[in-house]
Amino acid sequence: MTKKYTLDELLIIAVAREIKDYDNVILGVGLPTTSGALAKALHAPQANLMMEAGMIDFEPLIPPNHIADVMACKGYACATDLFTAFTMTYRGFVDICFLGVGQIDKFGNLNTTAIGDYYKPDLRLPGSGGAADFISYSQRTVLTMRGGEFVEDLDYVTSPGYLGGGDERDSSGLFPQGSGPTKLITQKGIFEFDHKTKEMFLAEIHPRITVEDARKDIPWELNISDKLTETKPPSDAEINFIRNFAPAAAMGRSLAAEVGFANLLKELEERGKT
Amino acid sequence: MTKPIEKVMSAPEAIERFVKDGDHLIIGNYTVGTCMELVFEIIRQGKQGFTLYSQSGILDVELLVAAGAVEKLVTTYVMRSGGRSGGSAVERALKEGSLQIEDYTNYNYNARLMAGMHGFSFMQVFEGIMATDLFKKRSFMGEDKYRVIKCPYTGKDVVTVPAATPDVCIVHVQRADKFGNAQYWGAIGSVPAAALASKRIILTCEEIVDTGIIRSSPHHTIIPAFRADAVIEVPWGAHPTEVVGHYNQDKLMWGLFIMAAARQESLQEWMDEWVFNCRDRQAYIDHYVERFGSGWLQKLVAKPFYSAPANYGSAFLSTWDEHGKDRGTGLTMEEIENLLEERGLLHD
Numbered sequence: 001m002t003k004k005y006t007l008d009e010l011l012i013i014a015v016a017r018e019i020k021d022y023d024n025v026i027l028g029v030g031l032p033t034t035s036g037a038l039a040k041a042l043h044a045p046q047a048n049l050m051m052e053a054g055m056i057d058f059e060p061l062i063p064p065n066h067i068a069d070v071m072a073c074k075g076y077a078c079a080t081d082l083f084t085a086f087t088m089t090y091r092g093f094v095d096i097c098f099l100g101v102g103q104i105d106k107f108g109n110l111n112t113t114a115i116g117d118y119y120k121p122d123l124r125l126p127g128s129g130g131a132a133d134f135i136s137y138s139q140r141t142v143l144t145m146r147g148g149e150f151v152e153d154l155d156y157v158t159s160p161g162y163l164g165g166g167d168e169r170d171s172s173g174l175f176p177q178g179s180g181p182t183k184l185i186t187q188k189g190i191f192e193f194d195h196k197t198k199e200m201f202l203a204e205i206h207p208r209i210t211v212e213d214a215r216k217d218i219p220w221e222l223n224i225s226d227k228l229t230e231t232k233p234p235s236d237a238e239i240n241f242i243r244n245f246a247p248a249a250a251m252g253r254s255l256a257a258e259v260g261f262a263n264l265l266k267e268l269e270e271r272g273k274t
Numbered sequence: 275m276t277k278p279i280e281k282v283m284s285a286p287e288a289i290e291r292f293v294k295d296g297d298h299l300i301i302g303n304y305t306v307g308t309c310m311e312l313v314f315e316i317i318r319q320g321k322q323g324f325t326l327y328s329q330s331g332i333l334d335v336e337l338l339v340a341a342g343a344v345e346k347l348v349t350t351y352v353m354r355s356g357g358r359s360g361g362s363a364v365e366r367a368l369k370e371g372s373l374q375i376e377d378y379t380n381y382n383y384n385a386r387l388m389a390g391m392h393g394f395s396f397m398q399v400f401e402g403i404m405a406t407d408l409f410k411k412r413s414f415m416g417e418d419k420y421r422v423i424k425c426p427y428t429g430k431d432v433v434t435v436p437a438a439t440p441d442v443c444i445v446h447v448q449r450a451d452k453f454g455n456a457q458y459w460g461a462i463g464s465v466p467a468a469a470l471a472s473k474r475i476i477l478t479c480e481e482i483v484d485t486g487i488i489r490s491s492p493h494h495t496i497i498p499a500f501r502a503d504a505v506i507e508v509p510w511g512a513h514p515t516e517v518v519g520h521y522n523q524d525k526l527m528w529g530l531f532i533m534a535a536a537r538q539e540s541l542q543e544w545m546d547e548w549v550f551n552c553r554d555r556q557a558y559i560d561h562y563v564e565r566f567g568s569g570w571l572q573k574l575v576a577k578p579f580y581s582a583p584a585n586y587g588s589a590f591l592s593t594w595d596e597h598g599k600d601r602g603t604g605l606t607m608e609e610i611e612n613l614l615e616e617r618g619l620l621h622d
Contacts, residue, residue, distance in 0.1 A: 008404075052380060053304060053461035065523055068305040068461035071516060074579060081462040082304065082329070083388055086381035090400050113377060118411050123358065124365035128408060129330065129351040130380040136402030147358070159406040174402045264526055271567045 005033075005234045007187040008252040009242050010206055011144065012038065013234045014096060014185045018142045022046045023095040024273040026085075026134055029067045031144055032098035033060060034246045041241055052130045054080040063246040067129075086130065089137045092176060097138040099131050099159065101148035101184070106199050106220055108143065108161025108181035110135070115137060118156050132159040136175055143184040146253070150218045162198035169198070188214045199223060204231045281454045281505045285554065288476045288504035293321055293442055300327035300387075300438075300472055301334050302445025304463030307512040308334045309446035311478055311555045316444070317341040318549060327440055329383055329464045331364065332515065333531050335476045337549070339363040339373060340541045346414055347375045347439070350383045355535040366538055378415045379403065382420075382435050382438035384464045389437035390471030396421070396434040403433055443472035446512045447496070448519060449487070450479040454502025457494035459581075466496040475501055478508040480520050493584060508555050510571075513562075521574040526566065 005013075012035050019025055019039035025047050027036045036049045037060050050056045057077035064072040088094065102125045103111035112131055116122030135141045136159075136239035161181050162169045170177050180198075184191040190204040201223035202214055207230055215222050242249060248256035283291075290569035293316060294298065303309055313334045325346040328335045338344050340363035352364045352375075377387070377557035382399050385412050389397035403409045403420065403570050412419045418436055425432045445465065446457040456477050458465055469475050475497060482505065488495060511517075534544035552558035561573065590601070605613070614620050 042497065051461070053306075054465045055461055065516075066305050068463055069516075070306075071522060071576070073338045079459070079462055081466065082380060082464045082466065083384050086384070086400075113407070118407070119413070120369055120371065121365065124352065124362060124368055126354060127351045127377050128379040131402060132403060132406055132408060133377045133381040136400055137600065157405070157407040160402060163405055167570065169405075172405060174405055202586055234427070260525075261529060264529055268526075271569065 002233060003236050003239045005239050006252060007240055009148075009250050010125045010231065010234060011146065011185060011187055012242055012249060013238045014190060014231060015142060015144055016238070017044070018140075018183065018185075019047050019096060022048075024048045024050065024093055025196075026050050026052065026094050026097040026130075026138065027067075028098050028100065028131075029064070030100065031146070031249060033064050034242060034249045035098070036060075037245055038238065038241050041245075042237060047234055050085065052082055052085045052134075054082055054085050056080060056085075063249060086133050086249065089134060091135070092139070094134070094138045095144065096140045097134040098142050098144060099135055099194045100143040101143050102158075103149055103151050103154050103186065104143065104145065105151060105154055105161070107163065107165045108184065108193055108198070108200060109154055109157055109163065110143070110159040110161060111151075113156045113158045115155055118236055128158050135159045135161070135181065137179065139176070139179060140182045143181050145184060145186045150165065150220075152219050158235070162193060165198045166196070167198075188217070192225075194223070201225055202228060204229050206231045277498075280452045281499075281502055281564065282452045282482065283504050283506060285311055285478065285506050286319070286510065288312075288506055289315045289319055289321070292474045292476050292503050293319075293444075295321055296323040297325075297441040298327065298438075299331075300440035300443045301331075302443045302465050302468040302472075302475075302477075303334075303512075303515075304329045304465055305332065306461055306463075306515060307446055307517040308332060308515045309444045309478055309511065310334065310509045310513060310515065311506075311558075312444040312446070312476060313337055314549045314552075314555075314558070316555075317343065317545070319527070327383075327438060327468070329380065332464055333535070336363045336535050337545065340535075340538065340545065342372070344373060347373060348378065348383070348415075349375065350378050350380045353535075355532045360536040362535060363389070363538070363541060373463070374414045375417060376415050377411075378406055378407060378435070382408070384467060385434045386438035386466055387467040389435070390439040391467050394437055396436050399433050399435050401431060401433050403526065404431075404458075408605040409433070423580070440468075440472045442474040442476065443469045444476050444478075444498045444521050445469050445497075446478045446508075448479060448517060449481050449483045450477060450497075450502075450505050451485040451488045451499070452482055452505060453485065453499035454497065454505050455488045455495050455499045456497035456502060456505075457488060457491065459494050460494045462496075470501060473559045474503045476504045476506075477502055478506045478511040479537050480507075480509055480511065480517055482507045490586060490618070491584070510559050511555060514561075516574075519576050519578070521571075521576055524570070524574055526570060527562075547585050 015035035016038040114121035385397035514524035516523040
């Protein structure tokens with residue numbers, strides 16, 4: 001019997017398992033940075049962690065605040081600029097990158113820009129940042145989703161997945177052959193994309209989640225793999241690593257924010273400064 | 275007009291002299307260590323009508339937009355307070371129609387600066403962008419947001435972005451000399467490109483240092499003196515964001531800002547307290563210490579982790595060796611002058 005885990009931990013661990021030894025990895029902010037640290041500590045010691053702000057081969061000692069946080073590590077191997085971080089991606093040197101999802105359609109196209117009308121949005125999301133560049137030219141792209149939504153039609157296409165499905169991405173001539181999103185990891189399961197149609201299907205389901213739970217979020221008839229398996233539960237070593245490295249990440253965003261804020265208030269109170 | 279050699283001045287003077295209403299204004303910093311005091315001073319002086327460039331907007335963009343200073347925004351990323359249920363000044367301004375936005379990817383935006391920095395009229399970007407709405411949906415830049423040309427070598431379609439050469443860059447760095455040689459290290463991002471693409475550069479630094487320090491570490495210099503217009507020493511000039519080697523991000527102040535930014539009214543109160551009621555950075559820091567105690571700031575001060583010095587040494591730094599002979603010809607000055615005379619090479 002292994003330790004109990006949170007769904008945030010399961011997600012972080014599932015993401016970490018996608019990183020192979022010797023991969024050149026572009027990490028995004030948030031959950032992937034913890035996954036990167038976990039992979040490097042436990043199963044991919046030669047992975048090269050990089051960020052688009054120009055940090056190459058860094059090893060975070062604490063969870064970075066953002067994608068330019070060199071203060072989370074004690075030095076790193078190469079300080080290049082953002083332009084070069086992207087041109088090396090274009091040239092094919094990046095094996096894997098991770099992107100968060102705002103809206104996603106069945107072919108893995110993403111919207112992280114706006115909900116509603118782009119010009120007068122109901123909700124203005126952050127935007128592309130480096131997402132569209134990375135998913136276009138990284139060899140593999142793993143998508144992560146917490147709080148995003150599945151939709152039939154995106155309000156805005158920020159980052160190209162398999163476009164209209166089938167061989168549309170490969171035949172467009174705009175992207176390296178065989179590139180595109182490889183997996184989508186949510187708190188319910190792991191989705192992959194059909195080899196031929198490029199439509200996403202449920203490949204693995206997390207323990208104690210039902211197929212019905214997974215279908216609930218999805219407005220189209222979700223395909224389920226014939227060989228649907230249960231996600232391998234986290235090992236104690238994986239859970240221990242996350243809790244030591246990033247206890248707030250283990251809690252998930254809202255609980256961590258709640259506790260963090262209470263802690264700030266407490267400190268202010270102790271100083272008699274509220 | 276020739277620039278003065280020494281460029282040290284105050285933030286109010288620099289903004290007054292070098293930032294004009296309606297300018298194309300660029301925030302040089304990227305995600306980290308942003309030029310907060312310069313942003314505050316622009317707001318205090320009520321400058322407006324900007325086309326603002328920001329590689330990745332954090333509270334710098336939020337404040338300038340909330341102050342009504344920005345008409346157009348060119349960016350790749352904007353912050354949002356409090357997730358889906360929260361909000362941002364950028365979102366509010368878009369909804370109201372007081373702000374137009376042009377979205378690029380990180381690479382595309384940076385490519386515009388690289389073209390501007392190097393004097394090219396455009397830069398090639400990655401063709402995959404054609405499959406996205408960044409390419410298809412255009413705002414104030416219209417046709418000129420992206421243009422497609424034929425590569426003369428491969429015959430393939432090449433997507434381009436136009437050069438950006440903003441009127442003025444505001445940027446914060448770790449150190450500079452009084453001449454404007456500015457040194458920055460850490461996450462490089464697009465900081466040098468943003469500064470060097472611009473026509474004028476206003477820089478704040480944590481410390482003004484002796485030129486000897488700059489000259490012993492030229493690999494850290496991102497802006498050479500001849501490109502700088504104003505140098506201002508502003509300790510804690512990027513607070514509440516962090517500056518590598520000086521101080522960490524202030525989560526308390528970040529938290530207060532994030533909570534305030536979700537609504538215009540609370541953001542206005544935040545600005546009244548921290549921008550308008552503090553005449554300069556010293557007053558801001560004094561007010562901070564008064565409200566929260568000095569202990570908070572002390573906890574943020576970075577413990578040193580020095581880079582190994584790069585050895586710029588050489589075997590000799592004089593043409594003349596220890597015997598007074600020129601290293602190339604093996605002759606003394608007297609012997610050289612005699613030789614010149616002898617060969618009839620000297621003229622009255």
